[in-house]
Amino acid sequence: xxxxxxxxxxxxxxxxxxxxxxxxxxxxxxxxxxxxxxxxxxxxxxxxxxxxxxxxxxxxxxxxxxxxxxxxxxxxxxxxxxxxxxxxxxxxxxxxxxxxxxxxxxxxxxxxxxxxxxxxxxxxxxxxxxxxxxxxxxxxxxxxxxxxxxxxxxxxxxxxxxxxxxxxxxxxxxxxxxxxxxxxxxxxxxxxxxxxxxxxxxxxxxxxxxxxxxxxxxxxxxxxxxxxxxxxxxxxxxxxxxxxxxxxxxxxxxxxxxxxxxxxxxxxxxxxxxxxxxxxxxxxxxxxxxxxxxxxxxxxxxxxxxxxxxxxxxxxxxxxxxxxxxxxxxxxxxxxxxxxxxxxxxxxxxxxxxxxxxxxxxxxxxxxxxxxx
Amino acid sequence: xxxxxxxxxxxxxxxxxxxxxxxxxxxxxxxxxxxxxxxxxxxxxxxxxxxxxxxxxxxxxxxxxxxxxxxxxxxxxxxxxxxxxxxxxxxxxxxxxxxxxxxxxxxxxxxxxxxxxxxxxxxxxxxxxxxxxxxxxxxxxxxxxxxxxxxxxxxxxxxxxxxxxxxxxxxxxxxxxxxxxxxxxxxxxxxxxxxxxxxxxxxxxxxxxxxxxxxxxxxxxxxxxxxxxxxxxxxxxxxxxxxxxxxxxxxxxxxxxxxxxxxxxxxxxxxxxxxxxxxxxxxxxxxxxxxxxxxxxxxxxxxxxxxxxxxxxxxxxxxxxxxxxxxxxx
Numbered sequence: 198x199x200x201x202x203x204x205x206x207x208x209x210x211x212x213x214x215x216x217x218x219x220x221x222x223x224x225x226x227x228x229x230x231x232x233x234x235x236x237x238x239x240x241x242x243x244x245x246x247x248x249x250x251x252x253x254x255x256x257x258x259x260x261x262x263x264x265x266x267x268x269x270x271x272x273x274x275x276x277x278x279x280x281x282x283x284x285x286x287x288x289x290x291x292x293x294x295x296x297x298x299x300x301x302x303x304x305x306x307x308x309x310x311x312x313x314x315x316x317x318x319x320x321x322x323x324x325x326x327x328x329x330x331x332x333x334x335x336x337x338x339x340x341x342x343x344x345x346x347x348x349x350x351x352x353x354x355x356x357x358x359x360x361x362x363x364x365x366x367x368x369x370x371x372x373x374x375x376x377x378x379x380x381x382x383x384x385x386x387x388x389x390x391x392x393x394x395x396x397x398x399x400x401x402x403x404x405x406x407x408x409x410x411x412x413x414x415x416x417x418x419x420x421x422x423x424x425x426x427x428x429x430x431x432x433x434x435x436x437x438x439x440x441x442x443x444x445x446x447x448x449x450x451x452x453x454x455x456x457x458x459x460x461x462x463x464x465x466x467x468x469x470x471x472x473x474x475x476x477x478x479x480x481x482x483x484x485x486x487x488x489x490x491x492x493x494x495x496x497x498x499x500x501x502x503x504x505x506x507x508x509x510x511x512x513x514x515x516x517x518x519x520x521x522x523x524x525x526x527x528x529x530x531x532x533x534x535x536x537x538x539x540x541x542x543x544x545x546x547x548x549x550x551x552x553x554x555x556x557x558x559x560x561x562x563x564x565x566x567x568x569x570x
Numbered sequence: 571x572x573x574x575x576x577x578x579x580x581x582x583x584x585x586x587x588x589x590x591x592x593x594x595x596x597x598x599x600x601x602x603x604x605x606x607x608x609x610x611x612x613x614x615x616x617x618x619x620x621x622x623x624x625x626x627x628x629x630x631x632x633x634x635x636x637x638x639x640x641x642x643x644x645x646x647x648x649x650x651x652x653x654x655x656x657x658x659x660x661x662x663x664x665x666x667x668x669x670x671x672x673x674x675x676x677x678x679x680x681x682x683x684x685x686x687x688x689x690x691x692x693x694x695x696x697x698x699x700x701x702x703x704x705x706x707x708x709x710x711x712x713x714x715x716x717x718x719x720x721x722x723x724x725x726x727x728x729x730x731x732x733x734x735x736x737x738x739x740x741x742x743x744x745x746x747x748x749x750x751x752x753x754x755x756x757x758x759x760x761x762x763x764x765x766x767x768x769x770x771x772x773x774x775x776x777x778x779x780x781x782x783x784x785x786x787x788x789x790x791x792x793x794x795x796x797x798x799x800x801x802x803x804x805x806x807x808x809x810x811x812x813x814x815x816x817x818x819x820x821x822x823x824x825x826x827x828x829x830x831x832x833x834x835x836x837x838x839x840x841x842x843x844x845x846x847x848x849x850x851x852x853x854x855x856x857x858x859x860x861x862x863x864x865x866x867x868x869x870x871x872x873x874x875x876x877x878x879x880x881x882x883x884x885x886x887x888x889x890x891x892x893x894x895x896x897x898x899x900x
Contacts, residue, residue: 205680209669216668216709404664410630411658412681413650 198417206414206422210396214426224392228384228434229441235380236373236446246330247275249293251284256304258345262315265341266297271333284318294320295330307345374449377442378529379502381457382464382522384438385431386496389465390472391489393427397476398485420561424469431465452532456539460532460546464525467553473560496522521556524549578642581606581733581764582627587636589622596622598787599636604766604780609759611778612768613877619787620768621661621737627766628658628735640733654682657726658735663718665725667711671702674710674725682729696724699754716747723754734758736767740774752777772873783877783884790884791877799871802879804828804842806871807849810864811837811856820859826851831875840875 214220248266252259266272276292278284287293298316306313317334321327400406409419442448471492479485497503499513500522506514517523524545531537539546584602588595597619604610612620625631627638629649637644643651665674675693684692697703700720705713710721719739726734736755740748752774755765767778775781776795783791793801811817814837821827821839826848828840841848853866 199683201683202681205677209666209673209677212673213666213668403667404660404662405666407625407630407660408658408664409681411628411653411656412678413653413683414681 198415198421202414202418203421203425206418207426210422210426214430220392224388224430224434225437227387228380228438231384232377232380232438232441232446235376236442244271245273246271246295246326246333247293248272249276249278249284249287249296250274251278251281251296251298253301254299254303258304258307258313259299261344262297262299262303262341265337266334269333269337271330288318288320291320294323294326295334297334310346313345373442373446374534375530377438377446377448378533379526380442381435381438381461381529382525383497383502384434385461385465386468386471386493386522388431388434389427389468390475390492391486392430393423393469393472394476394479394485394489395482396423396427397473398479398482401476402481420473427469428465435461448533450533451536453536453538456537456542457529457532459539460525460528460542460549463546463549463553464521465553466557467521467549470553470556470558470560474556474563477560477563496520499523501526518548519552521549521552524552579606580604580639581608581641582610582766583639583642584623584627585637585639587623587626587633587638589619589626589631590634591622595787597626597633600784600787600789602782602789602792604764606764607759607762608779609755609765609767609777611775611781612766612784613770613772613775613781614784616770618784620784622787623784624658624735624737624766624768625660628656629653630658654729655731656733656735657729657731659719659722659726659737659739661737661741663710663722665710665718665722668709670707670709671697671713671721672706674721675728678725679728684729692728692730693724696727699757700724701750714747716743716751719743719747719751720754723751727758731763733764734766736765738768738770741770748774772877776873781873783881785881785885790887791880795873798873798876798880802840802871802876804840806869806875807839807841807852808833808865808867808869809837809839809852809856810835810866812862812864817856817859817861820855820861821852824851824855829875829879831878838869838872838875840871840879 276287296318303313319327319330475488499517500520506517527545528542580603582604587600589597626633629645637646640652679689782789826841828842830839856863
């Protein structure tokens, strides 16, 4: 190993990146773009759901019910059908995803302090929206029930459910709060494994790798010359993501920078290992791109990055243990939202360390053997 | 770092080297010794295994079996002692297209540990003699084909290697740049640098001290260019005739004609043994067939003709025994 050679390789890498018109925007605009996309689109809260109202009661109480729904901010009245048939049309035609029917007699029932009835109909074709809508609706109705009858007098029911839910850590259930910490890990995965494997395969494709191997550089020189620049870039990307997340999206950060940073660095080893393996499996940059995509899909799906993994079938759930992204997601999310400490997170750290070091060493051991062939 | 004081007189000592790619023997049991200071040319058709052989000698590809010693160091077990002494120019341009000429030179100088105090003077000298001084700040990808090759050579020379491997360095390069390139190689030869060059061009092969002909992974002929030509049985007669295509079957039918080839609008005829007698035989046969003969003159054998004549025999012999063909004649 020679510091002079490593320094030269790093210098070369930065000169190349600075002249690559495609690479530069990808490296620094991509994290922001991803954050904005995930933050606003995927992570957007279910709001302003279209609501159809069939009010056959027309009393002060029935108007209060409708007000309670609209003032929550989650629902906007989009249709006011006058019959069950029209209500069905509104739901079928997609003018509304949620409908409430207030049958005649609600006002009288409230006055008489006996049970009143409200029907809530939810379009279940989008399971995510409908699940959230059902939760909102039952919450609103439970709240109304308290107002009408006083606490404990829960005589109004919606679909037989009267749930009292309290959400910990992320009380407003802002999806962006779980998305931003996850993005830190995901961007790290992207920029180290993808970008680095691209950079290595490019050298092989252009023949420069062969030229390097006639010089006295060793594989440690070469690897460090590649790893260090992309690590540095990843750190810059992480900082941008972190700052935009905390300052713009107002994501709370309750944990320790040290635990988050340490976890991410450990995870980076796995990402780098994956990058090395991809670069060994690919002859061309296109192949490397496709291989990365192929590997990324299961990582996104089976890590809890976008979809919960608890409900997966058992055989698939077992596979999630093999994905280092799974562990780092728990670490960063717990750190951001719960302020968890290393002591609480050590099982995740242990598992991730095992996988990361394993993958990294595997990549490393295969690296020199096949590089020049 | 270039240690020219060691006592090894053989620059490259190839010992039964073989490389197999998926059951295909790209290089098949090649044994070869190349003395120090020689310009050694490797010729042969595409796919003969020239690049594979060079890549093994340059330590970038591991042999399947056999070994090669470069200045006494094995490419297999001791590549770290080989690399500092050699330079390697692969067939495709293999410098960084997005770095400038100067940056490429500096990059390879740093990697190869050229002392900082020498770097500026060496790169200045190399840029001058390759004619690239005015293009110092241009990115390598925007250079012409010939300039790219000269830059690649300059980058290889910056560490002052004792041995250069050049894999078809002038393929796709214009004739003027090719000549300049070989002028540089002659200069290196005068400085005592050993050059191992693969080339598809016969005129380039002719400028080497020794040449070897490689086909199907084997070296089947090895000699000096003049020795190669001297082995051709018979002599060459140049024939200029009004319709050379029509004249070819007439000449082939003659018993004294061994073979012939077209060169421009003339025919080069290889005749066996007695050239003087044959000269008139050719002239008579052509005039008799109604051709207008412009001239019939004895000429020199060239490498192309030598290979055309020698290869079929050599290839046949190499199937049975390698030894007598590989032996360098006195």
